[in-house]
Amino acid sequence: SLLHSVQLHLTIPLEFSDRLLIKGGRIVNDDQSFNADIYMEDGLIKQIGDNLIVPGGVKTIEANGKMVIPGGIDIHTRFQKPYRGTTSLDDFAQGTKSALAGGTTMIVDHVFPVPGSSLMEAYDQWKQWADEKACCDYSLHVDITHWDDTVKQEVDHLVKEKGVNSFQVYMAYEDYCQMTNSELYEIFTFLAERGGIAQIHAENGEIISKEQSRMLQIGITGPEGHVLSRPEELEAEAVFRAVTIASQTNCPLYVTRVMSKSAADIISQARKKGNVVFGEPIAASLGTDGTHYWSKNWAKAAYFVTSPPLSPDPTTPDYLNTLLASGDLSVTGSAHCTFSVAQKAIGKDDFTQIPEGVNGVEERMSLIWDKAVTTGKMDENMFVAVTSTNAAKILNLYPRKGRIAVGSDADLVIWDTDAVRTITAKTHQSAAEYNIFEGMELRGAPQVVICQGKIVLEDGNLHVTSGVGRFIPCSPYPDFAYKRIKARKQLAVLRAVPRGMYDGPVSEFSLSRGGTPSASARTSPTKQPVRNLHQSGFSLAGPPTPEDLPIRPAGRRIVVPPGGRSNITSLS
């Protein structure tokens, strides 16, 4: 795929500033850090090392010992998301601009087809929007909002032809896009066969809708009703269920938006038991908490509305950062989806109508640096892993993205560990009127951002071009998730126990109950059983003499087969 990408890239028109040299930087990958110069040409990293021989006239950037890291990958954005006739404020231009300003050089957006509509059409629509406007490379997840045979074919097509390897399903939003357990089972089975990643919005939708009507009934209509009707245990419950279904179907699971401690705990437990599951906390859950839902200012409280909601427990961000540092949570996104106050006010009398979404694409990397690395929880290599490398691995884009190596895309960031900035809506790139991290002082920020081999951020100035972002196709069966899955598939072959035919008496019955009719009941299966403690050495009670037999209730009709009973099945 690397070769493929090189060819793909050569078709892009070259510009004169395409040759770049970063001198004197410390390269930080997810596995090691080392001092070296980097030479880039045609949007690719061509050489890494000391004293590089480079052509003349190359623009040189002095890193002065600062960290050079792979550009961030925001694995979860929802730019330009349609909601009831309106769209979210930040479109692909605005959104990717914010991303670049924060050191993120690639985003993965969610295609959300309206339930009942075609996935392909939605995909094409999103791709068109992004191709027109995106300022950085992007890729797409597709949400599966209903499930039938047509969708199956479309998913198959998307995986094989369209470069989509991850699909999100919903356990929430009852009567809209929520999937039943059986549907989840089918989808996971299907994705596991195709090499896809099952992403899950984990919340118990049925209970939520019950709780919502209860809240409205007792007169709670403000944004605090949002968090009260979506308590974190419903998130944890759904995560637990999703993990179970994924483990049954042997499908890699990816939990989007881990917002609470208990949900994160379930994920770490599952990983400890060996399940292939990835957790994605978002900038909001890593940086702030849900106490703001009780703000007296309606508009402010409404700005925090997202699902699952931010946890009112103020220790949550710290806890999630810890799990991120320990590797129990794998990647970070932002779920960036902003609405104006007027749009949020659609739900001014009823919290269930407030459009859901928070900002975070710009703040994501700085937040993690500030909350995890400067506090000593996480080292710089892990920082690269959770902001970039792991995402690239899950999307099967590694090492093209997520690594500074010869042949990789020239998406990199010179990271200033000492820069301090205060987050405010006045200076952020997003079009939103409010920033949920408003007033927060964050240490660590990008000094220089290079995207596709071009400098897009330098000295605080953004130079972005709308429409240069390319769609990066993701291929199925990412090793990061599927190596284990493949090995387990081979082990998990179930075998029947070879037995003689049961030829004892059979009670007469009528199938009045809707029992599962046996499709094709084969009676003599093959091969060895999984485990057989009793093949030998275990004798049954032994044939008792008739007078030993306990009294049996009479009056039962017994069907004795013509051949009589054989000793295979007799017990006494």
Next chain:
Amino acid sequence: MSDCRRQWNREDELPVYLAGPISSGPNQRKSYGMFSSVEGAFDSKTIDFDSYAVGRKGSRTPRSRSRERILDSGDPVEKTPGDAREGSQTNSTGEIDGTGTGAEVQFAEEENLPGKDGRLLIKGGRVVNDDQSFYADVFIEDGLIMQVGENLVAPAGVKVIEANGRMIIPGGIDVNTCLMKPYLDTQPVDDFLQGTKAALAGGTTMIIDHVTPQPEGSLLEAFERWQEAADKKACCDYSLHVDIPKWNETVKDELEMLVQDKGVNSFQVFMAYNDLYQMTDSELYAALSFLKELGAVVLVHAENGDLVAKEQRKILGMGITGPEGHPLSHPEELEAEAVFRAITLGNRVNCPVYITKVMSKSAADTIAQARRKGSVVFGEPITASLATDGSHYWSKNWAKAAAYVTSPPLSPDPTTLDHLHTLLACGDLQVVGSSHCAYSTSQKAIGRDDFTLIPEGVNGVEERMGFVWDKAVAMGKMDENQFVAVTSTNAAKIFNLYPRKGRIAAGSDADIVIWDPDSVKTITAKLQQSAAEYNIFEGLECRGGPALVLSQGQIVYEGGKLQVQQGTGRFIPRKPFPDFAYQRVKFRNQVKNSQGVTRGMYDGPVYEVPSMPKYITPSPSAKTSPTSHQPPPIRNLHQSNFSLSGAQIDDNVPRRSGHRIVAPPGGRSNITSLG
């Protein structure tokens, strides 16, 4: 006849001793004397225990004394009456009078009729309750325990049983039997007669059976059918759970009637059996909310039915049709998942949840974790999960493998039973049932070509107490008091039978077992009471068993012989709101009041929503100004000294135009404006 009995059992006509004692939770444990742990239980009784108690109070705690006792009674069977009395001497401070000398005779006087007037005296035993053990005599009259105390003098003509220092424990309560559960056209081979006989032979003196109505049938009718059958046949007291096969409005009325008039306080709901009994999460939420208002205990069959159905189809599709397909299609994580979901639902609704049939380590762990987080949840492992494992499903013998089929299945992990015993001993699991539901091999053979048709059920009502003793007490995991708690007392508390059942105290029912911790027997279908051809514990050795069983004050089992009378079992009605489950729930109800935030009206711009799309929960009546009295919010960092961003000066940001904004006539107020 059965009618009279029911009449007697009506709540209002219950004897006085049952009327009040459990209403006050914390007091209930207060011990007013050595032997009297139920407050007021000995009021107006003949013996003044308090006078005995005064002199001893300071010396040693009752518990440590009982520990020494265990050491004393080395071989209780061989012990002479003299030894037994010597044991009680150390206990009683100078209360030795002449009565002890004649105690070795079995019958005090010439009368040989066993308790002609229903009077009995058990002498020289060690009474073991769930909280303490002590040496005492127990005097029984009319099926009730009249006195518990030392050196009781038997009136003339009273039969005396010499316990010789052996353990006297409250009779076991098996909270889960299915003696009439219909499957297709057949019924289990153990009916109420056969089943209660087996129970009594194992030291269980009360069962709670599951009424399983047909999905479309009436709960009340099914309940009455069960009650009638049990009244005719049961040999020991019984009570009934009612399973809820479907959730709808009719069921609500019936449930109310069952709770208020029929003495049923526990109902089972199913998360498994797709397309048959299974309830969706919304239905479960509704059911739990409703049952909580009634004060009932919700029993949950926890397995994810949707996934089980999928797995069954998959396994059948692979050509696996034998009983091994059963555990393969019911993996234990589906059990754990459902347990987790049930607990979440219980927490949301604030309703006690009782998990029936805990069969796997992961399900048990989920319960233990939830209890640690404060959930009101109870777990019930059954005899089968405590004494055997699921490796037998792979037996070459079809009939043997099929005998183990039950749902959730036995875990193929052979370390499961040990783990479950550990959790039982430490209190993370509370009750032991048997889920006894025995089918004959020919009935099981209905599913010979398709494991999904094998009728589900295993035996265990007879072996239950023995195996808990053998695997937990004899192994040193559990003490004898906890043994009484998990086999009897906890069940009585959860289902509101305490202290009538589950305790040896004056006023309680005379359901008593003299337990022999040293008897050893090998379980075999040849010797069992059950009518099933196969016993899933076949060949296992079990240490500990009842030496003598009293049910309703009558000796029903002695020296290996059963003397039961069909139809003597009474229906025991149970009141709702058992303290053991509901006390915490009541307090949480008072605490858990969510309140809205008082805000000014939002009067900023509102985006005009064009059409009516789908996914909006219609707000029934959107009130804009919530309640009048407002407590401070949980935490509000921003009530003051926080200024919003102010006017946006970012020039280059293209504000998206073309949005229709509806500005209210009054303009924007500063309450809501952000910029």
